[in-house]
Amino acid sequence: xxxxxxxxxxxxxxxxxxxxxxxxxxxxxxxxxxxxxxxxxxxxxxxxxxxxxxxxxxxxxxxxxxxxxxxxxxxxxxxxxxxxxxxxxxxxxxxxxxxxxxxxxxxxxxxxxxxxxxxxxxxxxxxxxxxxxxxxxxxxxxxxxxxxxxxxxxxxxxxxxxxxxxxxxxxxxxxxxxxxxxxxxxxxxxxxxxxxxxxxxxxxxxxxxxxxxxxxxxxxxxx
Amino acid sequence: xxxxxxxxxxxxxxxxxxxxxxxxxxxxxxxxxxxxxxxxxxxxxxxxxxxxxxxxxxxxxxxxxxxxxxxxxxxxxxxxxxxxxxxxxxxxxxxxxxxxxxxxxxxxxxxxxxxxxxxxxxxxxxxxxxxxxxxxxxxxxxxxxxxxxxxxxxxxxxxxxxxxxxxxxxxxxxxxxxxxxxxxxxxxxxxxxxxxxxxxxxxxxxxxxxxxxxxxxxxxxxx
DNA sequence: TTGACTTCGATTATCGATAATATACGATTC
DNA sequence: GAATCGTATATTATCGATAATCGAAGTCAA
Numbered sequence: 001x002x003x004x005x006x007x008x009x010x011x012x013x014x015x016x017x018x019x020x021x022x023x024x025x026x027x028x029x030x031x032x033x034x035x036x037x038x039x040x041x042x043x044x045x046x047x048x049x050x051x052x053x054x055x056x057x058x059x060x061x062x063x064x065x066x067x068x069x070x071x072x073x074x075x076x077x078x079x080x081x082x083x084x085x086x087x088x089x090x091x092x093x094x095x096x097x098x099x100x101x102x103x104x105x106x107x108x109x110x111x112x113x114x115x116x117x118x119x120x121x122x123x124x125x126x127x128x129x130x131x132x133x134x135x136x137x138x139x140x141x142x143x144x145x146x147x148x149x150x151x152x153x154x155x156x157x158x159x160x161x162x163x164x165x166x167x168x169x170x171x172x173x174x175x176x177x178x179x180x181x182x183x184x185x186x187x188x189x190x191x192x193x194x195x196x197x198x199x200x201x202x203x204x205x206x207x208x209x210x211x212x213x214x215x216x217x218x219x220x221x222x223x
Numbered sequence: 224x225x226x227x228x229x230x231x232x233x234x235x236x237x238x239x240x241x242x243x244x245x246x247x248x249x250x251x252x253x254x255x256x257x258x259x260x261x262x263x264x265x266x267x268x269x270x271x272x273x274x275x276x277x278x279x280x281x282x283x284x285x286x287x288x289x290x291x292x293x294x295x296x297x298x299x300x301x302x303x304x305x306x307x308x309x310x311x312x313x314x315x316x317x318x319x320x321x322x323x324x325x326x327x328x329x330x331x332x333x334x335x336x337x338x339x340x341x342x343x344x345x346x347x348x349x350x351x352x353x354x355x356x357x358x359x360x361x362x363x364x365x366x367x368x369x370x371x372x373x374x375x376x377x378x379x380x381x382x383x384x385x386x387x388x389x390x391x392x393x394x395x396x397x398x399x400x401x402x403x404x405x406x407x408x409x410x411x412x413x414x415x416x417x418x419x420x421x422x423x424x425x426x427x428x429x430x431x432x433x434x435x436x437x438x439x440x441x442x443x444x445x446x
Numbered sequence: 447t448t449g450a451c452t453t454c455g456a457t458t459a460t461c462g463a464t465a466a467t468a469t470a471c472g473a474t475t476c
Numbered sequence: 477g478a479a480t481c482g483t484a485t486a487t488t489a490t491c492g493a494t495a496a497t498c499g500a501a502g503t504c505a506a
Binding site for chain 2: 007045048049052056057058064077080081083084086087088090091096111143144145146148149152153156
């Protein structure tokens with residue numbers, strides 16, 4: 001799936017994506033085309049293309065003649081993304097169980113690294129290993145379409161980890177990876193899928209204060 | 224979700240997307256930038272942007288200096304997309320049940336229209352109503368992230384319907400929408416979700432001839 | 447003082463032209 | 477005659493400049 005593009009616009013896109021994901025570029029920050037062009041010693045055109053691709057990667061948002069800025073993902077969007085990611089990983093696990101059978105060593109090592117990072121309070125390490133863990137499962141599904149959609153959620157699902165989230169019992173969350181590995185090793189994709197979906201649910205920030213009245217309809221704007 | 228972009232590049236993008244989805248532009252067909260620019264009486268730049276957006280919409284594929292062509296979705300990618308769509312709709316149904324309670328009339332009408340089209344052998348109508356049905360559920364989830372990813376699968380999951388697919392018992396498939404409506408009306412999102420996932424599975428074309436050796440791992444290039 | 451209108455600076459959207467690259471075709475060599 | 481290499485052509489990638497638009501600051505009248 002990964003084309004090895006050597007264009008200037010791809011270089012710029014990758015670099016900007018890196019900065020957005022690692023926080024160098026803050027949410028809401030404006031991305032001025034000519035400024036970026038000057039930095040990369042290029043013209044405006046490749047920058048524009050890079051920005052447009054970042055837009056469809058959901059990393060930035062743009063409106064015509066107004067400009068482009070780093071997307072600010074609120075708690076609601078984070079919740080949405082985690083729910084979607086959970087559904088994707090559930091599907092992935094079901095297909096991936098076969099691929100892992102007999103060799104979950106790498107995955108188990110990653111799971112251990114997550115726990116270690118959580119205990120050490122190493123959030124950066126936690127985020128990195130966690131991403132690796134979940135990406136490995138998405139990859140092992142053998143479903144390139146799934147993987148691409150999964151990757152497009154990286155922004156929403158990664159940022160909150162980097163930021164402060166003290167309402168979570170990190171070591172406990174970390175330990176919930178091990179049963180997933182067990183299920184995959186046993187070839188029980190369905191179980192692994194359920195565990196993954198449940199795992200993702202833990203990250204959904206607002207516990208929905210509206211308890212009891214679940215019959216409230218939520219509207220959504222049609223296309 | 225839908226920004227009302229009035230740029231030239233957006234106009235071109237929309238028009239090209241329409242042509243690809245309705246089959247005017249065939250899979251594998253080449254999209255030459257200057258030719259398109261001439262047709263729209265524009266310069267190359269807006270066309271390029273449009274093509275890049277189409278690429279991230281998975282409608283076309285491009286390689287540097289080689290050009291852009293309409294993506295040819297094989298049976299494998301169709302299968303992948305249906306599996307993913309099923310997973311997304313399962314999640315959507317779980318959240319959407321509350322939104323529908325008390326008013327599934329529109330949805331039921333759509334379901335009936337699907338059955339009618341299937342019986343009449345009206346494939347175009349079937350595709351249109353079916354898309355409407357599933358989109359309604361994705362929309363009702365209230366999860367904008369989900370909806371966007373769902374929309375990005377429109378190409379893979381719509382094309383095969385327009386094309387010849389005589390291996391399916393269309394009326395039977397059409398009738399499987401009704402139980403989904405029932406479940407949503409009853410507020411049983413979990414059931415509706417399971418039914419939707421099962422429904423999507425019916426469209427996965429190849430029954431995987433490679434029976435027995437399901438343990439082959441498939442590699443995928445990391446980012 | 448306030449409100450609408452105008453002007454100006456900044457930035458985006460688009461243009462026309464040029465450089466870079468790939469593919470196809472023909473010349474040259476063995 | 478076949479293979480290799482250069483060349484021509486078509487197309488993409490990028491450039492520098494211009495037109496279009498937005499937002500803010502300033503202006504004028506009531």
